[in-house]
Amino acid sequence: MPRDCRMIELPRVQDARGNLTFIESLRHVPFAFQRVYWIYDVPGGERRGGHAYRTANEFLIALSGSFDVVFDDGSASQVITLNRSYFGIFVPKLVWRHLQNFSTNAVCLVMASTPFTESDYIRDYSEFKEVTSAS
Numbered sequence: 001m002p003r004d005c006r007m008i009e010l011p012r013v014q015d016a017r018g019n020l021t022f023i024e025s026l027r028h029v030p031f032a033f034q035r036v037y038w039i040y041d042v043p044g045g046e047r048r049g050g051h052a053y054r055t056a057n058e059f060l061i062a063l064s065g066s067f068d069v070v071f072d073d074g075s076a077s078q079v080i081t082l083n084r085s086y087f088g089i090f091v092p093k094l095v096w097r098h099l100q101n102f103s104t105n106a107v108c109l110v111m112a113s114t115p116f117t118e119s120d121y122i123r124d125y126s127e128f129k130e131v132t133s134a135s
């Protein structure tokens with residue numbers, strides 16, 4: 001998997017009344033999170049993402065439904081399907097990613113290590129290649 005990306009299985013409290021999963025900052029994910037956002041109501045065939053972050057680490061979960069995460073760290077790329085609400089993927093800084101193949105009603109929950117900062121985005125792929133080849 002590209003540069004330190006990894007799947008992380010979260011705790012599951014299974015119960016006949018319904019299951020429960022939780023995440024604690026720095027315990028279940030290897031960074032402290034300062035922001036949570038979610039992507040939903042994605043029309044069929046649309047893509048999200050298509051960028052990397054200079055400093056932010058993220059953890060992505062398919063809270064509902066499924067989608068594919070396509071990664072690229074400048075030297076390797078890989079596609080991972082997320083389709084369970086108790087598995088997430090850790091995507092560290094400087095990994096290019098986009099999300100595609102959203103199922104109907106898919107919800108992507110993201111924990112991020114930083115507040116929203118547009119200047120932290122690398123949205124230009126050739127700039128991403130320059131930054132990653134220098135690092």
Ligand code: TYD
Nearest residue numbers: 035036037039047048049050051115116117
């Ligand atoms: P962006 O991160 O580019 O979306 P994608 O999920 O496709 O990568 O964000 C889309 C827009 O939403 C952009 O104008 C910035 C804004 N935004 C915020 O204001 N706060 C946030 O926490 C995020 C993630 C995005």
